[in-house]
Amino acid sequence: MEPTASPAEPAACHTGIAGLDLILGGGLPRDRFYLVIGDPGVGKTTLSLQFLLAGRDAGESTLYVTLSETKEEIQAVARSHGWDLSKVHVIELSAIEHQLSDSGRSTLFHPSEVELTETTRVILDEVERIRPQRLVFDSLSELRLLAGDPLRYRRQLLALKQFFVGRQCTVLMLDDRVDVSRDLEAQSIAHGVIMLQNLAPEFGGERRRLRVIKLRGVAFRGGYHDYLLQRGGLAVFPRLVAAEQNPAPLSGQLASGVPGLDALLGGGLDLGTSNLIIGPAGTGKTVIATTFAVAAASRGQRVEVFTFDETRGVFLARARLLGHDLVAHLESGAMRLHQLDPAELSPGEFAHRVREGVRGGVKLVIIDSVNGYLAAMPDERHLGLHLHELCAFCSQSGAASLMLAEQSGVIGMMQNQVDVTYLADTVVMMRHFEAGGEIRQAISMVKKRSGAHERFIREMRIDSRGLRVGEPLHSFRGVLTGTPIYEGRGDQMMPSRNAPAV
Numbered sequence: 001m002e003p004t005a006s007p008a009e010p011a012a013c014h015t016g017i018a019g020l021d022l023i024l025g026g027g028l029p030r031d032r033f034y035l036v037i038g039d040p041g042v043g044k045t046t047l048s049l050q051f052l053l054a055g056r057d058a059g060e061s062t063l064y065v066t067l068s069e070t071k072e073e074i075q076a077v078a079r080s081h082g083w084d085l086s087k088v089h090v091i092e093l094s095a096i097e098h099q100l101s102d103s104g105r106s107t108l109f110h111p112s113e114v115e116l117t118e119t120t121r122v123i124l125d126e127v128e129r130i131r132p133q134r135l136v137f138d139s140l141s142e143l144r145l146l147a148g149d150p151l152r153y154r155r156q157l158l159a160l161k162q163f164f165v166g167r168q169c170t171v172l173m174l175d176d177r178v179d180v181s182r183d184l185e186a187q188s189i190a191h192g193v194i195m196l197q198n199l200a201p202e203f204g205g206e207r208r209r210l211r212v213i214k215l216r217g218v219a220f221r222g223g224y225h226d227y228l229l230q231r232g233g234l235a236v237f238p239r240l241v242a243a244e245q246n247p248a249p250l251s252g253q254l255a256s257g258v259p260g261l262d263a264l265l266g267g268g269l270d271l272g273t274s275n276l277i278i279g280p281a282g283t284g285k286t287v288i289a290t291t292f293a294v295a296a297a298s299r300g301q302r303v304e305v306f307t308f309d310e311t312r313g314v315f316l317a318r319a320r321l322l323g324h325d326l327v328a329h330l331e332s333g334a335m336r337l338h339q340l341d342p343a344e345l346s347p348g349e350f351a352h353r354v355r356e357g358v359r360g361g362v363k364l365v366i367i368d369s370v371n372g373y374l375a376a377m378p379d380e381r382h383l384g385l386h387l388h389e390l391c392a393f394c395s396q397s398g399a400a401s402l403m404l405a406e407q408s409g410v411i412g413m414m415q416n417q418v419d420v421t422y423l424a425d426t427v428v429m430m431r432h433f434e435a436g437g438e439i440r441q442a443i444s445m446v447k448k449r450s451g452a453h454e455r456f457i458r459e460m461r462i463d464s465r466g467l468r469v470g471e472p473l474h475s476f477r478g479v480l481t482g483t484p485i486y487e488g489r490g491d492q493m494m495p496s497r498n499a500p501a502v
Contacts, residue, residue, distance in 0.1 A: 013134070013170045016054030017047070019236030019352075020194075023212060023221045028192065030170050032216075033161045035140075035186050037177045038196030042208060043229040044174045045069075045077055047196070048136040050233045051172055052088050055134035063089045063132035065123055067142035081232055089130050091123070093142070119146060120156065124163060132169055140175035140186055150185060157189050191216050197224075204343030210236065226348025237348035240355060240389045248272060248398030254364055257295040260469025261288070261460075264445055265426070266453040268292075269400045271363065273450050274391035274423060276370075278405045279430025283441050284462050285404045286310070287322065288428070289366045291467050292402060294324045297334040301363040304336045306350070308372020309406075312339045322466045342375035347386050354390060358397045365394055369404040370420055384420065391423055425449040430460075443469065 012027030021027045036044050052062040071092045078085045147153035187193045193213040209224045227236040255268035262268050269275050277285045293303045319326050329335035394401040421427050427447040444457045456472030475487045
């Protein structure tokens with residue numbers, strides 16, 4: 001279940017960002033004092049404008065107070081997203097300074113104390129005049145400079161908070177995350193704190209994430225959540241929690257349509273399970289995945305393929321060589337093919353895409369490959385946790401996930417860049433072997449939690465007739481060492497590509 005606010009609480013104040021509202025349990029409790037902190041460039045202004053525009057669309061009065069940027073700069077930000085601020089009240093520092101110069105200056109007190117008091121007075125006068133239901137104050141950094149010392153700054157924050165009590169106004173205070181000790185002054189006073197971060201990996205585009213540090217009286221979704229800062233505003237991807245999904249019972253199998261392969265797998269891939277095909281390059285992992293995808297789409301079952309390692313053109317060309325024309329399935333929507341760039345994709349965005357597909361009725365999710373997904377991770381230590389949640393979510397939703405994993409090396413002992421075999425309910429192992437001066441492929445199944453399966457090793461061949469899996473071969477030695485040797489008769493093996501078809 002998603003986190004929700006207590007029925008006794010007032011209706012939540014939607015932020016205008018669907019993913020953030022989900023994290024907050026429906027939105028921000030109304031008439032409270034909130035803090036949004038983050039380094040420059042993380043999207044604090046964009047988030048606050050979305051917050052105000054959501055209020056405007058709901059018929060609420062809104063006010064943006066900017067001490068760090070001009071009104072023209074705020075409007076430029078809005079135009080870059082295609083937004084119109086004509087019905088949002090904006091007051092800037094220059095207008096406040098003009099009113100201060102008209103009222104004259106006192107010489108009895110320190111200039112900083114006078115400026116702080118007078119600036120605050122002008123802002124609060126505007127609040128009294130407009131009576132906003134949503135207000136953004138940008139930013140506390142300027143207020144901190146005006147205050148001059150931490151004690152005066154804290155007293156001013158408390159005075160602002162007290163002023164808005166009972167005025168039916170939800171306030172967002174923006175602040176730069178410059179000094180943690182200074183941040184704590186505002187964090188301790190605010191009802192809620194949202195932190196935005198900008199991460200710079202060694203290669204690829206920047207990664208942005210947010211975390212709700214506190215939200216009094218609300219069971220929000222903790223942890224870090226990835227988000228994009230793009231035209232149209234912030235797109236937030238809540239962290240995937242598989243336990244929130246009600247488990248669906250196992251409800252059938254996905255057959256490949258290749259008799260030998262289905263026999264090896266005990267009938268096919270079981271719905272509600274996670275499956276892994278592992279092996280070195282060139283053993284046919286993607287071909288097997290494509291075969292399952294085509295078979296499912298032909299039965300009217302929706303399939304989504306996420307490819308990290310190949311271009312869309314190469315994937316379609318290989319399918320055509322196998323006799324599969326995917327264009328009809330892609331046009332009908334039965335199959336969707338996503339070519340992903342690991343250098344530009346965050347794990348949160350990828351999990352969001354998978355989640356939306358499965359909730360929309362997708363029955364088979366193919367990830368090609370786990371190695372490409374590893375490249376998309378900002379920290380390899382968390383790959384297992386991300387994949388665990390992703391596979392568990394698909395399983396609990398009644399969909400089958402099929403992951404492909406590349407092992408380093410071609411001949412000899414294979415090594416895994418990351419071990420995800422413990423996550424999979426089904427593990428299919430692919431290997432090269434040599435016989436009669438020819439390189440061939442072997443396929444075997446080493447694990448299946450959801451039912452019986454064959455324990456034989458079969459030969460697999462890929463040619464113009466598509467994917468074929470032969471009869472069990474009983475004369476192998478050393479297949480699990482990575483150097484299988486065939487010791488049987490030649491007529492027991494499948495004919496080579498140039499040999500007459502049997």
